[in-house]
Amino acid sequence: MSQVGSFALLLALALSAYSFLAGLLALARPGPGSERLGETARRAGIAVFGIVFLAAVVLVVAAFQDDFSIAYIFHHSNRDLPIAYKFAVLWSGQEGSLLFWSLLLATYGLVLRLRHKTDARLFAYASVIIAAVQVFFLLLLNFAAHPFAVMTGELPPDGNGLNPLLQYPEMVIHPPMLYLGYVGFTIPFAFALGALIMRYPGEKWINITRRWTMVTWGFLTCGVFLGMHWAYSVLGWGGYWGWDPVESASFMPWLTGTAFLHSVMMQEKRGMLKVWNMWLIFITFGLCIFGTFLTRSGVVSSVHAFAQSSIGNWFVGFLALIFATCAFFYVKNRTHLRSEHRLESIVSRESSFLFNNLLFVMFCFTVLWGTLFPILSEWVQGTKVTVGPPFFNKVAIPVALLLLLLTAVGPLLAWRKTSTESIKRNFMWPAIGAVLVGVLMMIFGVRPWADVSYFYALMAAMLAVLVALTVVSEFVRGARVISGHTHQNLLASMVHLGHRNTRRYGGYIVHFGVAVVIIGFLGSAFNLDQEKEMGYGDKMQIGPYTLVCRSYTQEDKPNYGSEWAIIDVFRNGKQIDTMYPERRFYKASQQTQTMPQIHPTVKEDFLLVKDLYLVYEGLNQDTGRPIIKAHLNPMVPWIWAGWMLMVFGTIIALVPNAVPVRLTAPARVQAAPVGAD
Amino acid sequence: MSVAVLACILITLGTLVYVFYLPGKLYLGPEKTRLSYLRERKEAVYENLRDLNFEYKAGKVPDADYLSLKASLEEEAAAVLAEIARLEEAASSAASVIRDSKGARV
Amino acid sequence: MRVRQGTLRRATQLTLLCCALFTFLGAGDEGARFNDLGHRMMCVCGCSQILLECNHVGCKYSDNMRGELMAALDRGDSDDLALQAFVQKYGTTVIAAPTTTGFNRVAWIMPYLALVLGLTTMVLIVRTWRNRPLVPRADAVAPVSGAELEHFREEARKDTET
Numbered sequence A: 001m002s003q004v005g006s007f008a009l010l011l012a013l014a015l016s017a018y019s020f021l022a023g024l025l026a027l028a029r030p031g032p033g034s035e036r037l038g039e040t041a042r043r044a045g046i047a048v049f050g051i052v053f054l055a056a057v058v059l060v061v062a063a064f065q066d067d068f069s070i071a072y073i074f075h076h077s078n079r080d081l082p083i084a085y086k087f088a089v090l091w092s093g094q095e096g097s098l099l100f101w102s103l104l105l106a107t108y109g110l111v112l113r114l115r116h117k118t119d120a121r122l123f124a125y126a127s128v129i130i131a132a133v134q135v136f137f138l139l140l141l142n143f144a145a146h147p148f149a150v151m152t153g154e155l156p157p158d159g160n161g162l163n164p165l166l167q168y169p170e171m172v173i174h175p176p177m178l179y180l181g182y183v184g185f186t187i188p189f190a191f192a193l194g195a196l197i198m199r200y201p202g203e204k205w206i207n208i209t210r211r212w213t214m215v216t217w218g219f220l221t222c223g224v225f226l227g228m229h230w231a232y233s234v235l236g237w238g239g240y241w242g243w244d245p246v247e248s249a250s251f252m253p254w255l256t257g258t259a260f261l262h263s264v265m266m267q268e269k270r271g272m273l274k275v276w277n278m279w280l281i282f283i284t285f286g287l288c289i290f291g292t293f294l295t296r297s298g299v300v301s302s303v304h305a306f307a308q309s310s311i312g313n314w315f316v317g318f319l320a321l322i323f324a325t326c327a328f329f330y331v332k333n334r335t336h337l338r339s340e341h342r343l344e345s346i347v348s349r350e351s352s353f354l355f356n357n358l359l360f361v362m363f364c365f366t367v368l369w370g371t372l373f374p375i376l377s378e379w380v381q382g383t384k385v386t387v388g389p390p391f392f393n394k395v396a397i398p399v400a401l402l403l404l405l406l407t408a409v410g411p412l413l414a415w416r417k418t419s420t421e422s423i424k425r426n427f428m429w430p431a432i433g434a435v436l437v438g439v440l441m442m443i444f445g446v447r448p449w450a451d452v453s454y455f456y457a458l459m460a461a462m463l464a465v466l467v468a469l470t471v472v473s474e475f476v477r478g479a480r481v482i483s484g485h486t487h488q489n490l491l492a493s494m495v496h497l498g499h500r501n502t503r504r505y506g507g508y509i510v511h512f513g514v515a516v517v518i519i520g521f522l523g524s525a526f527n528l529d530q531e532k533e534m535g536y537g538d539k540m541q542i543g544p545y546t547l548v549c550r551s552y553t554q555e556d557k558p559n560y561g562s563e564w565a566i567i568d569v570f571r572n573g574k575q576i577d578t579m580y581p582e583r584r585f586y587k588a589s590q591q592t593q594t595m596p597q598i599h600p601t602v603k604e605d606f607l608l609v610k611d612l613y614l615v616y617e618g619l620n621q622d623t624g625r626p627i628i629k630a631h632l633n634p635m636v637p638w639i640w641a642g643w644m645l646m647v648f649g650t651i652i653a654l655v656p657n658a659v660p661v662r663l664t665a666p667a668r669v670q671a672a673p674v675g676a677d
Numbered sequence B: 001m002s003v004a005v006l007a008c009i010l011i012t013l014g015t016l017v018y019v020f021y022l023p024g025k026l027y028l029g030p031e032k033t034r035l036s037y038l039r040e041r042k043e044a045v046y047e048n049l050r051d052l053n054f055e056y057k058a059g060k061v062p063d064a065d066y067l068s069l070k071a072s073l074e075e076e077a078a079a080v081l082a083e084i085a086r087l088e089e090a091a092s093s094a095a096s097v098i099r100d101s102k103g104a105r106v
Numbered sequence C: 001m002r003v004r005q006g007t008l009r010r011a012t013q014l015t016l017l018c019c020a021l022f023t024f025l026g027a028g029d030e031g032a033r034f035n036d037l038g039h040r041m042m043c044v045c046g047c048s049q050i051l052l053e054c055n056h057v058g059c060k061y062s063d064n065m066r067g068e069l070m071a072a073l074d075r076g077d078s079d080d081l082a083l084q085a086f087v088q089k090y091g092t093t094v095i096a097a098p099t100t101t102g103f104n105r106v107a108w109i110m111p112y113l114a115l116v117l118g119l120t121t122m123v124l125i126v127r128t129w130r131n132r133p134l135v136p137r138a139d140a141v142a143p144v145s146g147a148e149l150e151h152f153r154e155e156a157r158k159d160t161e162t
Helices: A002-028 A034-064 A071-076 A083-091 A094-114 A120-143 A169-184 A186-197 A204-235 A245-270 A274-297 A312-337 A349-381 A389-412 A420-443 A452-486 A490-500 A502-526 A602-608 A636-654 B002-020 B034-057 B063-105 C002-038 C062-075 C079-090 C104-131 C146-160
Strands: A528-533 A539-542 A545-556 A560-571 A574-579 A582-586 A591-595 A597-600 A610-619 A626-634
Touching: A002 A034, A002 A094, A002 A120, A002 B002, A034 A071, A034 A083, A034 A094, A034 A120, A034 B002, A071 A094, A083 A094, A083 A169, A094 A120, A094 A169, A094 A186, A094 A274, A120 A186, A120 A312, A169 A186, A169 A204, A169 A245, A169 A274, A186 A204, A186 A274, A186 A312, A204 A245, A204 A636, A245 A274, A245 A349, A245 B034, A274 A312, A274 A349, A349 A389, A349 C104, A389 A420, A389 A452, A389 A502, A389 C104, A420 A452, A452 A490, A452 A502, A452 B034, A490 A502, A502 A626, A502 A636, A528 A539, A539 A626, A545 A626, A560 A610, A560 A626, A574 A597, A574 A610, A582 A610, A591 A610, A610 A636, B034 B063, B034 C146, B063 C146, C002 C062, C002 C079, C062 C079
Parallel strands: none
Antiparallel strands: A528 A626, A539 A545, A545 A560, A560 A574, A560 A582, A582 A591, A597 A610, A610 A626
């Protein structure tokens, strides 16, 4: 079995190398036969998908067959591992994840190569670039991190098992989502670099890559949020974001990718910012590779320590190569990226995009800086320092608040220039709403001068409300125009409106989602926690909730043994729930894991919902009684709701417009190609 | 062992046939011309104009801003349309010359 | 004399009251300080979590560290002294954020510096953009004028009216 897998990896490498070289030759030396050569390159690219897929299937089948002769399966699986997690074995270790990266890239490449008729020449360039990236990953798989390496000596009876942190339903989908995001940015990168190399006339390539970029961004967003949700519901420290280097690694390309999504609009609509966009997508792709490197290389310590190894040098080399290639073609073809328009006014949609981009990139730089500073410090002063949450919170929150302000202001500014009158007209109501919320919060006891976290919470709340209200006002204004024409009611008009320009209104829904997420974040300024040893009938009070320990017990299952407590939750003397915080001991890996229990108080608090979050910390060896830690985290469910809205908005933005943009007339003539020398 | 080798050989053969056996004509796609580029530009400018009209109707843009923005966008559109018209005219007259010469031969 | 005695008694009472008050204030204060200092340090077990937020089951470090922090505060150590003791014992990485001394200051300055530099550059670029005439591209569309302009402008207007 493992021979077939190993062979498949070699064959895939050969095919990708062929796809790259033949494609390159066909493009570089056009002439008789070059079209056929190009076609074989395209087909080789398609075949790579089949072969890499075969390798992945072999690995998963080996996991299902408990084939511990393959070292990877021995290290990441065991006989009693539930079926769903045996699938997850593919991406739970280093070699498997790299194979998974390669598979996803091959899948994206497959779709791209099958759709080559959209613009054969541009797609040929993109295909060659993708083949080059694929060659790198297959080289890694074949020569540095082989997933089919076999065990030597006597075969062990059972495997080491999957890391218990990963034995959680979301872990089955979090890495694939994140990887779909990381890998997906290869596609806009390939198109951008291709367009630069071939001096592609016009901005159509952006139009072609828009959906790819949005889908990728959507996956990355899902990946990041799933990671947060996983951290919240598995790691059991009561929070969702710890500025762990690997979390940051996924956040950085998200930031630059978001900047790119915004700034390409400038290029598409106005032919501006071409150089910037080019570099933005280069950097985003570089950060995706860098993120994979951070996760996989172990240069920085992290909770994702299950992923450490020594393939770092390969990644550093690859990153250098990417940068050199991009820089070379940029210098060579930079005149092609000249702007078509000037910036006419500082108060315009254009300049709001500029500021938005600057802030996103600065945010990304700050995160990168904080992530790499320990290495820098060790290098400069010889001592390693920790750059943890206190640093990031202090430095990143102000930038995030400014970004939030722009999220509110940007969409209300007109393209090219906006007069003060227009600002007044569009801003008045949302601003009044935001101030009102601020005043209400102060009346209800939020004292911004008492603590800086309250100040941030107040600002964030006001800005989030400002964003939400501007989005609502955009929908209402647009819907009024529609209903004036069609005489539909306002709600139907809004649906109609969204359908007319899915990208814009989908984008607004995403903005609204962001506002909701921010409201969820600011709840953390008001978190409470409490820890107590609880015997039978013992009580603990947290906020308005009384927790009573009804019982505690132990149980043995094939994959793990567990201890848990049964806690009744009372509010105002009335029982509202029973919760079962648990701790598990996984037998194969000999590791313990807490399973926190979360009760969102939707029924009791409605919009001011809190999460009652219970953790079974362990047994006190002296008394034999469990120690329970309770957290009361206000507003956390808003984060997940906002995330859903963001995903919904992204999906809307992907739907084609209802009133199709008038198609160009069929080509009646063949004039000389643009830019033909 | 031999089954694995056989499988590997079959896979390789299948792949080679798929990659290198190219019967029939290849799809090369249309060459991108100045005209198709201009039509893309026209659509982009038209989109901007439609957007501006809609925002004006929604009451987001004051009259003065609207008029000046609209004028400059229309100028941009007119330039593109004019060049499209010129190219189409040139091409159609070239086509008619070809037709005439064919007719003369018959 | 009686006056003096009264004053003395009152002074003693006042002192006692003050002591009591400060003790109680101190107690409340100590909780806040514990919380503050505990959030300024990391657990050193490798979990990458803030000391007070580490809940790894059977974590050999965080419980001890919390105990040590409590003891330091009970001893009446100042914040700096308490943190210093931890650095001595567990190394510099125990502090959750770079200090504001020496090279570590760079960590704090850099993001703000980058933001200021970025903003300045952007403003400068925007200004030069606005003032500098646009370099025409090789493939630019030539503007039209006169009757031709009016004709095509009318066409564009008709096409885009919704």
